Amino acid sequence: MAPRTITxxxxxxxxxxxxxxxxxxxxxEKVVDVLPAIGYGHRGIEKACxxxxxxxxxxxxxxxxxxxxxxxxxxxxxxxxxxxxxxIPPRAKYLRTIWAEMxxxxxxxxxxxxxxxxxxxxxxxxxxxxxxxxxxxxxxxxAGHRVTQSVAVVGGVRRDIDDDQKKHCIEVLKDVRxxxxxxxxxxxxxxxxxxxxxxxxxxxxxxAIALGxxxxxxxxxxxxxxxxxxxxxxxxxxxxxxxxxxxxxxxxRVAVRCGELLQAIDLQLEAFAKMPEGDIAAKPKGSPPANxxxxxxxxxxxxxxxxxxxxxxxxxxxLRVRTPTYxxxxxxxxxxxxxxxxxxxxxxxxxxxCISCTER
Amino acid sequence: MSMLSTVVSNLFGGPATLMYPVxxxxxxxxxxxxxxxxxxxCDGCGNCARRCPAVAIEIVKEKKQWIxxxxxxxxxxxxxxxxxxxxxxVLPKWRxxxxxxxxxxxxxxxxxxxxxxxxxxxxxxx
Numbered sequence: 001m002a003p004r005t006i007t008x009x010x011x012x013x014x015x016x017x018x019x020x021x022x023x024x025x026x027x028x029e030k031v032v033d034v035l036p037a038i039g040y041g042h043r044g045i046e047k048a049c050x051x052x053x054x055x056x057x058x059x060x061x062x063x064x065x066x067x068x069x070x071x072x073x074x075x076x077x078x079x080x081x082x083x084x085x086x087x088i089p090p091r092a093k094y095l096r097t098i099w100a101e102m103x104x105x106x107x108x109x110x111x112x113x114x115x116x117x118x119x120x121x122x123x124x125x126x127x128x129x130x131x132x133x134x135x136x137x138x139x140x141x142x143a144g145h146r147v148t149q150s151v152a153v154v155g156g157v158r159r160d161i162d163d164d165q166k167k168h169c170i171e172v173l174k175d176v177r178x179x180x181x182x183x184x185x186x187x188x189x190x191x192x193x194x195x196x197x198x199x200x201x202x203x204x205x206x207x208a209i210a211l212g213x214x215x216x217x218x219x220x221x222x223x224x225x226x227x228x229x230x231x232x233x234x235x236x237x238x239x240x241x242x243x244x245x246x247x248x249x250x251x252x253r254v255a256v257r258c259g260e261l262l263q264a265i266d267l268q269l270e271a272f273a274k275m276p277e278g279d280i281a282a283k284p285k286g287s288p289p290a291n292x293x294x295x296x297x298x299x300x301x302x303x304x305x306x307x308x309x310x311x312x313x314x315x316x317x318x319l320r321v322r323t324p325t326y327x328x329x330x331x332x333x334x335x336x337x338x339x340x341x342x343x344x345x346x347x348x349x350x351x352x353x354c355i356s357c358t359e360r
Numbered sequence: 361m362s363m364l365s366t367v368v369s370n371l372f373g374g375p376a377t378l379m380y381p382v383x384x385x386x387x388x389x390x391x392x393x394x395x396x397x398x399x400x401x402c403d404g405c406g407n408c409a410r411r412c413p414a415v416a417i418e419i420v421k422e423k424k425q426w427i428x429x430x431x432x433x434x435x436x437x438x439x440x441x442x443x444x445x446x447x448x449x450v451l452p453k454w455r456x457x458x459x460x461x462x463x464x465x466x467x468x469x470x471x472x473x474x475x476x477x478x479x480x481x482x483x484x485x486x
Contacts, residue, residue: 056413059436127366130376144392144450150436158441159390179366186362 002027007341011040015118015345018355022332022348026341034336036329041359049319054080054288054310055154057319062148064321065357067107068299070099070143073152075297078232079306080154080316082293086284090234092156094275097234099143099151100297101264101271105173106135107300108261109180111352115254116187118345119196124187131179138169156281166272177265184258188251197251201335201347204248211334214327215302216260217351219244220252227298238270250350257352287314299324301352323357387452392435394455397426397466401447408439408448426466430455 005026011019019040025033045064049057061076062069074096081088088096113128136146142161143149151157161169187193203213208221218225219242226242228235243259245252288310297304302324309318328351335347378385387393404424409417416432417439419425440448 052413055411059413059434059438133376140391141388142390144388144390144437145435148434148436150392158437182362182366186366189362 004032009344009348013345015114015349016353016355017114018353020329020353020355022336022344024336024341024344029341031336031339031341031344034333036332038329038355038359041356043356043360045360046319046321050316053314054316057316058152058154059148059150061321062150062152064323064360065354066147067110067354068103068301068304068357069147070103070139070149070151071297071299071304073150074100075295075304075306076319077152077154078297079293079295079308080288080310081284082295083288083291083308083310084284085293086155086282088156088282089279090276091160091278092280092282093233094271095157095159095161095280096152097238098161098268098271098275099139099149099157100233101268102135102139102142103149104264104300105176105261105268106132106139108257108264109135111257111300111349112183112187112254112261115346115349116193118349119193121190121193124183127183128180131176131183134172134176138172141165142169153281155284156279158281160280166275170269170272173265173268177262180261180265184261188255188258193254194251196343196346197254197350198247198249200250200339200343201350202247202249203331203335207334208248208331211331212327213302213331215299215324215352216256217253217302217324217328217331220256221248222246227296227303230296232295232297234271234274237274238267240267250346253350287312288316301325301354301357302327321360323354323360325351325354325358329353329358387454389452391452392437393451393453394430395428395433395435395437395439396449396451397428398447398449399426399466401445402426402466403445403447405444407442407444411438411442413438428464428466429461430458430464431461 007024007026009022009024010016011021021037023035023037024031045060049060052060058073058076062073064072109128109132113125117125139149140146142165143151143159151159203221205222208218208223222244224242224244228240243256243263245255290310290312292309294307304324305322307320308316311317331351332348336344339347404419404421406419409419413436414432414434416429418427437450440450
């Protein structure tokens with residue numbers, strides 16, 4: 001038996017945009033064991049949310065994650081609305097759906113860029129990020145900011161999308177879809193990409209369920225499970241079917257995200273076509289009552305869970321956030337042992353880790 | 361070969377980047393760049409300061425001052441939405457980086473006008 005060495009992977013590593021450490025036990029170049037260590041990015045946001053008045057928490061929750069900030073803000077509003085409960089206007093539901101899907105589009109484009117960069121495919125990385133820029137641009141045009149959109153408010157949304165903006169968004173999205181489809185075809189059929197990803201980091205159907213995985217990571221193991229099936233916001237009115245892949249390997253996870261990218265654009269186009277006229281926000285009356293509520297929203301990385309407990313004052317008694325990466329990290333313990341050291345980077349990246357979300 | 365169409369369109373499509381700072385990017389009308397106060401409209405009610413999630417606005421009633429801390433401001437536009445008199449304006453232009461934590465003081469009509477410059481990048485003498 002070759003001697004075993006323990007090699008730290010991270011917290012500062014070129015493929016990881018955020019700090020997470022993996023203590024890899026290696027036998028020569030083969031990984032035999034892995035121990036993830038998290039806790040480098042804790043900011044105490046949940047506690048801070050208890051100290052703020054409830055409308056101010058929207059902007060704090062948006063800062064949990066830099067990629068899906070709009071979804072965090074809207075999910076917080078969704079859980080606080082459930083405390084009353086408060087019904088939001090139909091147009092606000094569609095606008096939330098559109099902004100959530102725009103976030104998913106740019107998040108998946110970002111991930112695909114990072115994944116191909118981890119494989120050493122740098123020109124493809126530039127191509128994906130070039131088209132991502134167009135999505136960020138329409139986010140800025142409609143919401144006012146590229147990253148922290150700040151569009152959610154308890155009772156609806158703060159900004160409307162007028163007809164000119166809608167027309168421009170549809171044009172850009174069609175353009176992005178065409179370009180993304182061309183790039184996806186290259187990516188999923190590429191010989192080198194297949195050689196680096198097929199059969200690497202396999203997570204079976206049963207293991208994915210037993211380890212409580214979520215999001216595209218779960219669907220890549222063949223499990224047809226997506227929170228959007230619950231029909232929250234406008235998803236109930238849109239033709240939505242979760243995208244799955246049977247393999248459970250890194251290649252399947254790339255394929256699922258490629259499919260979801262195009263699906264997210266289709267959902268936006270459908271939502272734009274079906275969006276009704278009307279108010280964009282309902283006014284909440286008084287403070288949130290003493291009540292408990294929980295909500296599940298599909299983030300680009302998987303299921304986002306918010307729990308809130310009100311006590312009749314303007315402050316919440318408790319806010320709990322469970323993010324998808326937290327659910328997906330345990331699967332690394334199954335996926336990594338047995339792989340080569342060189343494949344660790346792409347396998348870790350294939351769960352789309354968002355550490356700032358995980359640690360809050 | 362499947363990449364050929366993308367390569368050809370890039371070849372004739374021109375650069376995707378701008379020659380910043382020679383050619384700055386045009387902001388959108390809705391872009392939240394920075395906030396500014398129209399002193400003549402402000403009555404000092406304090407709606408903006410109470411609702412600001414970042415505690416970036418302070419009102420000193422005795423001196424009739426409205427103070428903005430630009431390093432704390434997250435430009436969420438809540439103050440502008442909260443203002444009943446539309447005194448707060450959101451400008452699409454970004455504030456330039458600054459080295460010192462300064463405050464911008466707006467003085468209402470009654471007092472002497474004091475506007476401290478913040479957000480300009482100071483030139484350091486070597």
